[in-house]
Each structure stands twice: as structure tokens, then as C-alpha cells.
Amino acid sequence: MDYSKQIQEIASKLFAENKIDYFVGYKQNSFDDSQVPFLITDPAEIPKLVFTDRSVFNLANYLKPDHTKRKRVGLVVKGCDSRALNLLLTEGQVKRENVYIIGVCCEGVLNDKREKAQNCVECVMPDPVVYDEMLGTPSGKKKYTVNVDIKELAKMALNERADYFESIFENCIRCNACRHSCPLCYCAKCCLDQETSTLYHGANTSSGAMHALMTWSLHLAGRCVDCRNCEKACPSHLPLHLLHKQNENVIYENFQQHLAGMEKDDRGAFYKYSLSDPDDFIL
Amino acid sequence: MNKLTYFPGCSAHGTSEEFDHTLKLVMKTLDVQMEEIPDWNCCGATSAHVMTENLALALPMRNLVLAERLENKTMGIACASCYSRMKGTKKHLDENPELARKINSTIIDEGKYKGTIDIKSMLQYCYEEIGLEAIKSKVTKPLTGLKVACYYGCLLTRPKDVTLFDSPEYPMSMDLLMEALGAKAMEFDYKTECCGASFSISDTEIVESLSGKILEVAKESGAHLIVVACPLCQSNLDMRQPDIEKHTGKKFDLPVMYFTQLMALAFGYPEKELKLPKHIVPVEAALKHIGEAIPEPEKVKKTPKAVEAESEVE
């Protein structure tokens, strides 16, 4: 999968026609074959743009600040990225007319071990769901599969699982890199930084981290598109996807197979309801 | 040349031979090839379902399976009762696949039930698949002057969600068919009332009172004869007519003919092909009316108010 050429052409076209103020894509790293997000305002830099199976990041994250309220952006998105973008549009964080979306039909990206990343193996929607221009040929919606790690953990005894997660929470250093790397964490002021919660969970302890990560994952429940930006950003390499996948799984199985960001105007499972939702867990 | 899987039903080879015969003639003219289901069996009629439900389902199912083997789109059924049984069964089976599998297992040697075939009564087939225009085009000897009362009986259009054909209470398909042949279909309110078929052997008095009413209203409508699409209706209305006349003291002499007979006539087949001798009530007299001009119905006197109410936008 290499769309570098097409993307460069489109980018130069957009600049030429003055359709955009800046463009967000990927750039080759100097030291190895990995890539970094790359924001250009100067057409001269277009040749540096690349897109291959190492373009792992979710660029929707770079629309997060009020940018698109003023500036017009050209953007490269994969399937999962486009779902995040869909949510940003629905939640009024991005003006549609201010983004020019280049949707890439993704064939899956590689992780640092150079093997197909887990979220790509389990990917439900490799094609862009919202775009102005599509590259590649759509392969259509895939069947939903339960995340392998979730299945494993479900097998564990309760107290073992508790230990496992406590170790995770203990290793969290509360740097909030996960939050900053998440395209859907755009709150003006995160609840975790507000007095109400810092008062009780400010402490950098397992319980503080537990509260923080649990709240975070619940705020992303029914919205997380499994792009794993958070995991890539985490300096302690915590398996943050576990919490998100768990929620996604519960929501998919119980609420009309809901998946985040698939349709326009879908805000996520917590912002609608069905009379036939499961009721048996309630006394 | 369209092909049609044909299920005659028992009576077609007996009491209603004329139906079967004329039907085949008509279909030939209309360029339809009828394939009679090989080795078909009784549909169970009114008796099977009072024994056991499974039997009542198995009998028609066997016919369906055999019919599917012929791989035609549609199956045409002459007898209204068979039609109702078959179509009812098909609906029931299609709605309960589990049951279908169970019943199928009892007649598995005949083959697997797919539920692919489309079941239509012969009237329905003429009306929907062939179409009035095609029929009109074949008419060589129009039946102008002949006034007919179209009697559908209870099973052709009911129950609505099974037959999915015409209006259950006041159907018009046969009337339109007759108009296409040139005859005049009279307004006839009893076109779907029960003739008492299921009592035709056990309790003839009921038949007489019910069929009697139908004849009475048909006569009232000014028709020369009654047109039917169902062997049982035919036999009841025709065979019982003398008795009914005896009991009620009213004189009807309303011949009861199959719509196919009239079609054959209109298509130019000679009268002898219609097997008229099989009729109890003689038909010939009625057929004499063919060719007569129908007098305009005299205007009813109207009060000024009513006239006012009638008057159109000036």
C-alpha cells in the first residue's frame, strides 16, 4: 500500500486552487522506516509527503484545536481515522466545509514488530466513511470480531484479573499523553483536570489512575474507533485498548450492534436508547 | 408459449369434466402449455384437516413437491377448494420452516420441499398472468347481449391474506373477464356468499337454503345465467336447483356455467365442445340471448332536489 504519489498530487492541486490553508499527512522519519505526522503550509514541502503501511497515526487528532473554525485543512484519513472524523463533525468540532478529506482504503498498517497491527487485523471498516476523494478500492465492511486480549482476560479468575489491572494502573504516570493523542478528547477543560475530580483523584496512585482511566474510557465508550493513538503515545506502554475494546464489545453485543462513527449524525451509544435494551441485569 | 403446471383436482376428472375440457381448449387458444402434475393426489379437501393437522398439510405438500419438480413458475389450480388448501398450506409451511421440515420428512421420497412455486387459481391466472387484453384479442364470437351473474364462491378470494387476489367481499375480476368477452356482468351482491358446499352431501337442506338465496339474488339481478369458477359451486347451484325450485316454489332456470365454457364459446369453439349435456339446468335457452341488443335501463324519476344534487359543475 503506497499512496504517496496520489496524495502529493492532490495536495499540490489543493494548494494551487487555494482550497486549503494547510495540509496534514505523513513524513518519513530520518532514522528508520517509521513515519511522523507532517503538517505543511508551504507547497514546497509537498514532495516530503508519504503514505504507506507505516502511516499509523490518526491524523483526525490534528483537527482537534479550533483550527477548522478558521483555517481550511487538507487531511489524509484511513478507515478508522475517518470514523473519528465523522464523530468530530457530528459533535460540531469540525466544520465540514473547512476540511478536504482524502480517504484511503486501508489495507492495514504495520506495528513496530513489522507485523500487521492487531487493530488492523480486527478492523471492521477499512474504507473511509466520509471523504471528498477516495484512494484505492473499497473492500467493504468486515465482520465484527471480539478482541483476542478481551477473550483471554475473560478466562482469568476474578482476582487474577484484578491483580493484572491493578498492575496496569500502578504503572500509569498520569502524563495524560493518551488523552492528548486521542482525536475525540477535545474538551475545553478535561473533567479530570477540574477541581471536582482532582480534589479526590489528583493523587498519582493506582486508585487515582484507575479512576482517571476508567472515567476516560467511559467517556469514549461508544465513540472510540480503535485507532490506538493512545497506546502509541503511552510512555509506559500500557495496553489501554483493553478498556475501550471491552466497552465497545458490550455495546456492540447489547445495543443493536452499535459501532462508533459509522454513520453521520451518530453520537454514540450513550446518547440514544432503545426500548428493547437489555433489562435483565436490573433487579 | 408459456408453460403452466396444472393441478386439476378430483372433480375435474369427474363432475366438472366440462370445466377441465374447456379449460384445456381455452389455454390452447391462449397459447399456454399445461403440464398436469404426474401422480398428483387428493388435496385433503374438507376432510383431512378434521382428522389430523399433519395429514392436512402432508397431502397438499406432496403435490407442491411434485409441482416444484416441473420447474414452472406458476401452478394453476382448477378447483377452488384445492386452491385454498394448497395456497393455505404453502403459507403455513413457509411461515413455519421447522414444521415444514418435519412434514417433508414423511414424504421425503418425493423430494425436498423448496416453497418456490407460485400458486394461482385458473381465474387468477387468466386475469393476472394472461391479462384481459390478450383474452379480448382472441375473442371471435363476442357474447354481446348475454347477461351474466359472476359467482366467485367463498374460497377464491378468501381469506384475503392467503389468496392475495382481488377484493374478498366484492371481487370484480371475473366480471371484467366477462365484459372482455362481450357479455354484460350484472351487479350481483351474493357473488361471494357461501353455497353450502361442505354440506352438499351431509345436509342438503342447508345447501338448498343458502344456494337458494344465491339463485334468488342472481335472478333478481336480471342475469340469464350464473358464471362460476369452482366445481363445487357449480354442482350445488346446478344440481340442487330443481329441488330448490320445488321447495321455494320459485322458478329460476338459471343455467350455471364455468367461465372457461363461455371463454371457449367466445373464442369460437362450437357449442358441442362445451359438453352442455352435462348440465342439469338446460343452457341452450340462455345462450340464445347472445346477439340481442341490451335495452337502456329506463331513467328513474328524480325530485328536483336530487337532480340538483346530481347536476355537474356548469
Place this chain on the structure above:
Amino acid sequence: MARVGVFVCYCGANIAGVVDVPAVVQEAKKIKEVKIAIEYKYMCSDPGQQMIRDAIVQNRLTSVVVAACSPRMHEKTFRKALSDAGMNPYMLEVANIREHSSWVHQKDKKAATDKAIDLIRMAIGKSIANEQLHEISVPVTKRALVIGGGIAGIQAALDIADARIPVTLVEKSPSIGGRMAQLDETFPTLDCSQCILTPKMVDVASHPYIELIPYSEVIELDGYVGNYKAKIKKKASYVDFSTCTGCGTCTQKCPVKVPNEFNMNLDKRKAIYTPFPQAVPNKPVIDAEHCTMLLKGKCGICAKFCEKGSINFKMVDEVIEREIGAVVIATGYDLWDPKPYEEYGVGRYKDIITSLEFERMVSASGPTNGVPIRPSDGKVPRNVVFIKCIGSRDEAKGIEYCSKICCMYTAKHAILLHHKVHDSHAYIFYMDIRAAGKGYEEFVKRAQVETAATYLRGRVSKIYKKGDKLMVRGEDAQIGQVVEVEADLVVLATAITAPKDNPALARLLGVSYDKYGYLSEAHPKLRPVETAKAGIFLAGCTQAPKDIPDTVAQASACAAKVCGLFSGDTMKKDPMISTINNEFCSGCQNCVKVCPYQAIVTEEIPLGPGSKEMRIVAKINEGVCQGCGSCVAVCRSMAISLAGFTDPQIINEIVAI
């Protein structure tokens, strides 16, 4: 530093019998914020309240905890005590140590006492986080909008206007009067419908507090209780009402004849017409669908003959706005179309008519001057068969419910028939006779005895033609036999249905409706005239089938509700509602989505101080918010807080144990 006062109530032995109150007080005293803790036999009594008032003043308390019965019992009482002592009443917290402790743990005194202590700790914790709140007062626009000018709308409008409250009455047709105007005489008294209705219609037209807008429709409603803004579309009448004298020349001269819907299309009206002689306003309108001038551009005879020159073919629809405080919906009912009864030959036989057609016929001012006739040949019928429950109580063809009035008007029709055609005979097929109402049963008796109408219990299975007669075949269940009646005329008592545009109206007004299209009341028993939306009320058949007395009663009830709503210049409202902190709001609008009352809207505010760029934030509408807190829980950035149940308050309760 918070200064909390704790007041523990014995409630006689109700609490003290189980909970060790002195111990509880001792425990409370140990908490550092607690400045004073007192016990007393009956805190709710005057001396009890006096103790609280004194303590507040002497100890300069910042909040008060009363440990007693359920807050649902005496919260208001104690709040008053606080405000009497010059303290904000919402600084009170009640620890429910009776319903939640002493009464439910009678056998375990120790546990009950411990629990009481915990409950008080929690209350103290919460009270520390309490904020001063003030009752919200919402301004009220004292003008009512009544939709529909039938008897319901007329009654409501008159009652409200008589209380000197301005009313805007919107009627879709050219004249008010509605269905009742079509009726001849009314059961059970047989007084002439016109005679009792028309005076009210005239009152409406002449009432100084009523603004009558005929031939118009409500097309938009914004705002909330007390502060609605309505857009009303006045359909072009092509006649200038201000100059028209209603002389009627135009109507006489107009050459175009159109079926007359007021007379159930039994005769014709002109293309320029007043629906009926007593119409209010008595000014003609031009029916644009049939007027040759408007269609083909020729004719214009009416204009030629109009001395006042009131005819204006250029007229167009006009939209006007009204600010109003409350709405009464009175859109009445439609009649069910009996076409599905094919076995009766409905549609094929002219001599099968509906009750309302019969009603028009027997009406002295009707198309046949009060003589019932057979539409087919205009002859006067002798044998008339009335069939009840056409569509009503019929799951197969019609609707499940009972239309309520058919039993009565059919009895009335039997009597009227007898009055108009003395040698006639009425046969009535019925399922049940439902004559519950003042004088109703007697009225039915009168139909049966005086006019000797034959009541046959059973359904009609078939109607067929015999000569120029209709043979009606049905069952007489009482003799268990099929009977046949030779009828000259058959009258079908067709069911009442909700107006077909009710759902559309409901959607634009934001009220709910049931599967039949009737508008839903807030509570079937205790709030039968209100809708779930504050300030919108229901009168008459738009809510469910009703007879005239019930309709009028409900209309007056609506009027009372409206007057109550308008009794003050402002409406007082509980301050326990949501507020938004713009600084934190990121404008995702999830709150807007989940709010059950559409109480949250969005507004644009500058991105930063003095910046040109705007950003969207949510905005709570104080008047509408009911304080459920749904929005608070879905707000990820904690920008919304619910007064009285803020996160700090609840967290304090949790950690206080």
C-alpha cells in the same frame, strides 16, 4: 469555614424508640464543622422550629441539617424556618433517620443508631457543599392561543376572555362553529344545535378580548410555557373582510358550483361562498381550487357585482406572529370512511349514507330542507336501517375503541326520523347500547318506546339490492336468528377518528399523540387536560371521542388552567435546575440530544475575550428545565451542574460515611 447546625428529632418515640438520639447528637458534635447539635421531641413543631431559628442566629450557621422524617415530608417546613431566620432556605439538608432507619431497623437498635449517625454525616457533608439558591421567576405573556373554532375552542376562548385575558382564536375553515354547527338537534334534550351555538359564535366575534383569525393555520410554535411565539398563516380569502358587508350578491352571481362540504356534499355551493347562513364571520371567501378566475383567468363576475370592490384576486397568504403564554388545542374530530365495508356495498349504493349526512338532511337548514330523502331517487324513505359501530370496536376493518357518541346520536336520529316522516320506521342494529350520561338512558328508552324504533342486537353481515330496496341481512342475537330488513335507506354510524393532520400539528407544537392520532394528556386520570408540555392544554375530541357536555366541560377546565397559569405576572419555579459553565463547554451538544424537554439550545459566544471568532456553547432555558440531570451525566467536560445535586454535594455524601 462552614458552620453547621444539627437538629435531631425524636419524632415522639418514632425515632427515639429505636435510635439512641443522645448518642447520635454526641457523635455529631465530634465533627469539626458542627457548631451546634440539638435534640428535641418534635422538630417540626413551632418550638422545634423556633430552636432552629434561634440556633441559626446565635451560632451564625452557614448550613443546617435536620435529622428527622423523610425530606419528602417536611423539607418545605424546615426550609421556611431557615428563611424566617434570614438564611437561604436551600442551605438545608434533611437526614432521613425515620423512614430510612428507625422504622426499618426496629429490632437492631445499635445498627439503627450507627446508620442514623452515617446518614447525618452524609447530610452534613452535602450541606457543606450546598450553594445559595433562589426561586426562579419566569415572565408570562398573558395571551392565550386557541387552535380550533368548534364548540370546544369557542367555550375555552370565551371563558378565558371573560377573565379579561386576551385570546387569539385560530380556525382553519372560513367560519367558526365546527361540527356542532352541522348538527340539527342535540341529545338528550333535543334542543336545536344552532340555537344554542350561534349566540356563542356571535359572542366570540364581538368579544373585546378575543381576536378571531378565521381561514388560517398555526405553522410554527417556539419558546416555552408563558413565553411562546406562534406563527399563524392566514390563507388568502381573496375578499377584503374590512370592506365586505357580507351582502351575498357575489355568492348569488357566482356561476361555479362545487360540492358543499358543510352539507356533506349532498348539494352544491358556489366557488365564492360562506359555509352556512349563520357563519361567523359572515364574510365570503373564494375557493381557489374551483374559482375559474383564479384557475383560468376569466370570469370575475363576483368582482363586477361587488359594490364595495372587496374582491381582490391578487391576495396572497400572509403570515402573522403572536406572542402567547399558553395554548389550547381543540381541533375536534374527523369521521371514519366506511369504504372497507364492501359487503354492505358502500360506495356502490347511493342509499347507504353516513350519520352526518343524515344529520344534514334532517336539519331544517340542510340541503333537503329537513326532509330525509334517498339520494338515488329523491323519494322519502319509509324503512330506515341504522347500523351502529361502523369502524368502532372493529379490529379487523376499523379501530379498537368505542366512539362513545354513536349510541346516543343514533337514538336521536330514530326520534328525528319519526318527527320528520311520521309513517316511517327505524331499525337499529347495535352491539351494545352505551348510554352512560345524565338523561341518556331515558333518551334511549324514549327512542325505543315513543318512536317504537326496533332495536336489533347483532351485526349486519350483508346488504344487497332488491329492486330499488336494500335488503339488510343481520343477526338478531336475542332470538338467535338471521333477520332481513327491507330498507329504503341505510344510515351508518361511522366512528369518530382523530383529525388526520393531528400528528403533524402535535409535532410542530411538541406534544405527544397516541397510535390513533389523538393528542395525549399528561396523566389519564389526574392531569386529563394538560399535555406533557407545560402550558399546552387539550379540549374536546382532539384528545379522545367525547359528547358535547364533556367537551364543554373540558374546554372550561382548560380555561381555568390558563387563568391559573396567568394569575401572576411571573411564574415561580424551583431553582433545582441545570446551569452551564461556558468556560468548560466544548459545544458537542450531547446535552441538547438527551434533554427530554428540549430545554437546551445552543448559542454562539466569542472564542476568546474580545475575539471576532465565535464558538458554539449549550444554553439552558430556565423556563423549561425540569432539573432531571440527564444532561449533567452526559456532559463529559463537567460543564453542566444541577443545582441542589452538584457533583461535590454527592461526592461529599459518598465520602462522609
Place this chain on the structure above:
Amino acid sequence: METEVKEVKEKIVSVENPGITAPNGWQPVIIGILCNWCSYAGSDLTGTSRIQYPPNIRIIRVPCSSRVDPWFIIKSLQTTADGVLISGCHPGDCHYISGNYYARRRFLVTKKLLNFVGYHENRVQFSWVSAAEGPKFAKVVAKVTEDIKKLGPLYRYKKENF
């Protein structure tokens, strides 16, 4: 997980930390968050009709079950509570029309997530109790208390109570 519960007989062991046993006479603390219009009214009715139930529950009043933010539950479990009971109006009876429907979705996901990270599923329970169901409220409280007694005290994430 039920199997672990069954083992518990005379000495109570914390399900999440089998290593730790409860001190003698240990009684669980259960936080009950009740909606004002149905469940709180129901609990009052339990009182007025003098129906007895275990004293372990501490009741917090909120206007509607939809007001309950999942982190109240997390918070309770981290600080004072061994278990949480949340109760609202029956579906369709919500005083605020649709609040409990939204709440129901959040509750299910929260419950599963807590169980996933190592809380026994019975630590957090939900119920619909109407204003007329005094007896039901007592039954619910009894059941929940019973369940949580079996689970033993909760020590996870309580090592350092800020």
C-alpha cells in the same frame, strides 16, 4: 466467579483479594443512590409500612437515575462502599420521560467494565423500584446485602484513602 463465592463459608474472604479475610463482625457498607420520584418514595413507603430490612445501606437521593454519573459508582467503591445499589423508575414510568433509558445503557456498560477490571459483578447492582413497591425495595436491599456479605470486604484501590 460464582464458584469462588460458594467456597465462602464461616470466615469471610474478599473475593477480589482472596489473601485477606474480613475482621470479625465485619458488616458491609452499601451506598444506595435512589431517584427521587420512584425509588426514594418507594423506600419511604417501606419505612411507613414498617417493613424491616438489613441496616447496611446508606441512601443518597438524586432527582433521576439519569443523574447518576458512572464515576459516583467508581468513587464509592474506591472510598467508603463495599457495594453500590442504584435504583430508578421502571422503564416507561420515568418522571422525566426518558431518563432511565439513557441511565440503563450507562449502567450496563459500567457494570461490565468494573467486572472486567476485577470487581465482582455483584458489587454494583441496579433495580427498578416504583413509589408503590415498598416491599420490593426491602427485598432488593436484603438480596444486595446478602450478595455483598458473601463477597467479603472490598480492599482494591483503597490502600491509600487520600
